[in-house]
Amino acid sequence: MRYSQMLIPTTRETPAEAEIASHRLLLRGGFIRKLTSGLYTFLPLGLLALQKVAAIVREEMNRAGAQELLLPMVQPADLWQESGRWQKYGPELLRFKDRHQRDYCLGPTHEEVITDLARRELRSYRQLPANLYQIQTKFRDEIRPRFGLMRCREFVMKDAYSFDVSDEAASKSYEIMREAYHRIFRRLGLEFRAVEADSGTIGGSFSHEFMVLADTGEDTLVICNGCDYAANVEKARVVLPPEPAEREEAAAMVKVATPGMKKVERVAEFLGTTPDRVIKTMVYLADGEPVAALVRGDREVQSVKLKNLLGADEVEPMPDDEIWKRTRLPAGYMGPVDITIRLVADQEVMGMVNAVAGANEKGYHLTGVNPGRDFRPDVTGDLRQVTADDRCPECGAALTLTRGIEVGHIFKLGTGYSEAMNATFQDSDGTEKHFVMGCYGIGVSRVVAAAIEQNHDEHGIIFPLPLAPFQVIVLNLGVNNEATCRAAEQLYNDLRAAGLEVLYDDRDERPGAKFKDADLIGIPYRVTVGRTWEKEGRIELRSRATGETSTMEYADAAGRISAMIRDELAARQ
RNA sequence: CGGGAAGUGGCUCAGUCUGGUAGAGCACAGCGUUCGGGACGCUGGGGUCGGAGGUUCGAAUCCUCUCUUCCCGACCA
Numbered sequence: 010m011r012y013s014q015m016l017i018p019t020t021r022e023t024p025a026e027a028e029i030a031s032h033r034l035l036l037r038g039g040f041i042r043k044l045t046s047g048l049y050t051f052l053p054l055g056l057l058a059l060q061k062v063a064a065i066v067r068e069e070m071n072r073a074g075a076q077e078l079l080l081p082m083v084q085p086a087d088l089w090q091e092s093g094r095w096q097k098y099g100p101e102l103l104r105f106k107d108r109h110q111r112d113y114c115l116g117p118t119h120e121e122v123i124t125d126l127a128r129r130e131l132r133s134y135r136q137l138p139a140n141l142y143q144i145q146t147k148f149r150d151e152i153r154p155r156f157g158l159m160r161c162r163e164f165v166m167k168d169a170y171s172f173d174v175s176d177e178a179a180s181k182s183y184e185i186m187r188e189a190y191h192r193i194f195r196r197l198g199l200e201f202r203a204v205e206a207d208s209g210t211i212g213g214s215f216s217h218e219f220m221v222l223a224d225t226g227e228d229t230l231v232i233c234n235g236c237d238y239a240a241n242v243e244k245a246r247v248v249l250p251p252e253p254a255e256r257e258e259a260a261a262m263v264k265v266a267t268p269g270m271k272k273v274e275r276v277a278e279f280l281g282t283t284p285d286r287v288i289k290t291m292v293y294l295a296d297g298e299p300v301a302a303l304v305r306g307d308r309e310v311q312s313v314k315l316k317n318l319l320g321a322d323e324v325e326p327m328p329d330d331e332i333w334k335r336t337r338l339p340a341g342y343m344g345p346v347d348i349t350i351r352l353v354a355d356q357e358v359m360g361m362v363n364a365v366a367g368a369n370e371k372g373y374h375l376t377g378v379n380p381g382r383d384f385r386p387d388v389t390g391d392l393r394q395v396t397a398d399d400r401c402p403e404c405g406a407a408l409t410l411t412r413g414i415e416v417g418h419i420f421k422l423g424t425g426y427s428e429a430m431n432a433t434f435q436d437s438d439g440t441e442k443h444f445v446m447g448c449y450g451i452g453v454s455r456v457v458a459a460a461i462e463q464n465h466d467e468h469g470i471i472f473p474l475p476l477a478p479f480q481v482i483v484l485n486l487g488v489n490n491e492a493t494c495r496a497a498e499q500l501y502n503d504l505r506a507a508g509l510e511v512l513y514d515d516r517d518e519r520p521g522a523k524f525k526d527a528d529l530i531g532i533p534y535r536v537t538v539g540r541t542w543e544k545e546g547r548i549e550l551r552s553r554a555t556g557e558t559s560t561m562e563y564a565d566a567a568g569r570i571s572a573m574i575r576d577e578l579a580a581r582q
Numbered sequence: 583c584g585g586g587a588a589g590u591g592g593c594u595c596a597g598u599c600u601g602g603u604a605g606a607g608c609a610c611a612g613c614g615u616u617c618g619g620g621a622c623g624c625u626g627g628g629g630u631c632g633g634a635g636g637u638u639c640g641a642a643u644c645c646u647c648u649c650u651u652c653c654c655g656a657c658c659a
Contacts, residue, residue: 021620022594022608026652046651101658118659152583152657166659218659227658325656418659450659468619486618520618528619540618 010479012514017054019526029225031461032157034470038530040457047154047162054530055457057478059165062456063144065196065475066167073189075140075169080122082146086112088121092429103150115148120426120448123170127444128432134174137434137444138182142169144453158458159227159414165454171447174436176423179445183215183421186449190219190417193451196581198473199416199460204230205240206418215421219451220413221459230413231395235406242410243313245395246402249356257362260377262346267374271341273306276374280365283307288358288366288378290343292332292350295321299336303345303354303386304393305361311394318353318390342367345384346375352384355392414459415452422446461531464554470531471554475581479512480574482532486520486539496563497538500548503567504536509574528553536570 018039027033035041040055051059067077089095103115116122123141131139147166154162171182187203194201199221206218218241220230229242270276277284287306292299293315300319302310316324329340336350344366345352359380366378397410427433427443436442464471474480483501487493501513512532514523520539527535537549547560550570561569
């Protein structure tokens, strides 16, 4: 492609709205433009990158035996009423009526539509397993779209759905997808981890998230330094260290005045102890009911774990004044002893001896509190957020906390949807059974942003070769020199003939501008035809990633460069 | 929805407090000189100052309402 013929509106200045690197660079590099909040136009360069990701995803999905189809984006409400999600899904589901006043929504995901298709078309166990996928635009009316392509309302997603005869078969389908996902992200050239995850509103029993590691990620992950274990902190299991051989003797419970001491640290200091000897009591609203959650004073409640432990649909912290209104418990002085609401304790709390806790009376705490003797929680379990000081639940090695961007998520769905929508097939024994389902998403447009988030420098994007919009950019630095133009043009044609994706910068621009643009848009290899060619008959090759520059005979260039790129791509397969 | 910030030429912003003929840089067009890391000079085009109402002789500037965007939070495959 000739640069002069392509709409690549790069800018020197950064639009004020862009906070993070990928957003800033996608705008500056002329990949995307914002239409309005959460809605972006893909310009030619942006579309090429998107198509690169889509192509790799498609290849690997097909290789894994999935079949591509295309489902409608507009979906009738009655399907969503059948699954129950017309009620359950919040305002994120964009609903509207057609001219006949019938209810519709824009598809934020496609379980209903695909399940409807399956119950019509998949009648026999002989047709299973089946894995159907599409690459399509999704719409979710996000409360707060942000960070450019990272969190849009409209975005491109690959979603796949598997249908199996049994749970074991579904597990096999899940495994096949898990491997396919590993291949996809490896081929894309991204540093990523598959982590154990919470399954969220889509529901289901088991799930993994695929996370691209980047400091600007919205999720926090724990990664084991010793084994393969990795998990989202929402889910990461905390293992208790072995109990100390000698246990402190239980003392009597004593009420002490602690005026104005609402923070754990202050209470601990005031009573001459440390936060790890204090029981922290937090009140949450779980499906409308207040619940007290206990963790050690130096720990944090992980609300997703709390939600799962309670089996609740929704859990949110209660503001102090709400707590007082609903329960007459004084914020800052709450404790488990004789508490009037449901009590959930982190496993670690149960091993505490002679702890400090609020007395449920303003200005007072209790010392010598002993779990089991002085209070009994309704539920006990793993409730707190992991820390970098915890050990791996699998192998006991040290853990690292890091940030990640969720680019893929796979779920074992079970029979939730097939039962709700009565989707069945006839098994080999003649009985009707519900499909055991799985669903598998990849945020295709988000991958582009995540890749940039992970691969950029102060000059611009550094695209991994597999998803770069072009593999090579040829800079003609002698647009006024006929011979140079001929040479550059010939090289452009030779590289294309060798099967490479080439952008040819034939613009009448000064060299500086061409270098800057080439760096900004992140094309992995840059070939310069200019002064060095005019003087020595050699061209220069530079790697965007490493900055390494070499020169080579003009005659050898096309062959050497194409061989190098082919090798590099092959190494990732 | 709660908290914060901002809407002035295509972009980045100044001007607003203290009302008095709408500005700069970048970008764009023309001419000339330049030409290996975003050149320079001259000339030029382009703005109902987000919108509506009000105060005033006079409003980008003051008041009221409203819309939009961005950031933090809640929420979220």
